Amino acid sequence: MHCLWCDQEIVNETHWGNVLLPDRVKYLCVRCESMLEKLDGALCVKCSRPVKQGGETCQDCRRWEKLDQWKGALKQNRSVYAYNKGMQEMLAKWKYRGDYKLREAFQVDFQASYRNAFSSDLRKHAMLVPIPLSEERLYERGFNQAVALIELLDKSASPLLSRIHGEKQSKKSRRQRIQTENPFSIVETTDKPVILIDDIYTTGTTLRHAARTLKTNGSPEVYSFTLVRS
Ligand SMILES: [Zn+2]
Numbered sequence: 001m002h003c004l005w006c007d008q009e010i011v012n013e014t015h016w017g018n019v020l021l022p023d024r025v026k027y028l029c030v031r032c033e034s035m036l037e038k039l040d041g042a043l044c045v046k047c048s049r050p051v052k053q054g055g056e057t058c059q060d061c062r063r064w065e066k067l068d069q070w071k072g073a074l075k076q077n078r079s080v081y082a083y084n085k086g087m088q089e090m091l092a093k094w095k096y097r098g099d100y101k102l103r104e105a106f107q108v109d110f111q112a113s114y115r116n117a118f119s120s121d122l123r124k125h126a127m128l129v130p131i132p133l134s135e136e137r138l139y140e141r142g143f144n145q146a147v148a149l150i151e152l153l154d155k156s157a158s159p160l161l162s163r164i165h166g167e168k169q170s171k172k173s174r175r176q177r178i179q180t181e182n183p184f185s186i187v188e189t190t191d192k193p194v195i196l197i198d199d200i201y202t203t204g205t206t207l208r209h210a211a212r213t214l215k216t217n218g219s220p221e222v223y224s225f226t227l228v229r230s
């Protein structure tokens, strides 16, 4: 087995700590695995952003909840990794340069965080809805990273949303983005809770548009689960 990031051969070290454990398949070498920085410590209860004290809600989330049209739209976001330099490079290679297999490196943490983040009852009943890409973007990339992440959970994706506008919005300010029109339309309604899946939570605008679309179409509550919190 070669490291999915640096391509060096992975040497399985047996020592007293793991001699009794079944061999877990390693996708990254020890050095590259250290690029993955799991979010822990004190996190915003709503969006997983690191905060000073546990139990806090960050300033951004407090701002969202003050706006009538967004209040309660997204119940909670949970993320797995911090957006450090290594993760920026990994996401770029995975998403934009089509290194589909790189997702395997995230699987163990992604599954474990998913089980930790959501109650077994919610996991049993919720629909997993991928944030859709536009057709052009899907064609360019060859896959939707959100669907690829749902597959890592051994679950099937429920494509309840489709995208109606282009999605180049990185050059706009946060304010402009909040005011942008909803890029989603509903394909199929549900009366079940939804967990939206995407690779990254940045401002939370995209996820909130998706959440609000689902809620106005019958879903009682919408959460999101993202690989990275930027
Ligand atoms: Zn490596």
Ligand SMILES: [Zn+2]
Pocket (backbone or CB within 6 Å): 044, 045, 046, 047, 048, 049, 057, 058, 059, 060, 061, 062
């Ligand atoms: Zn927050």
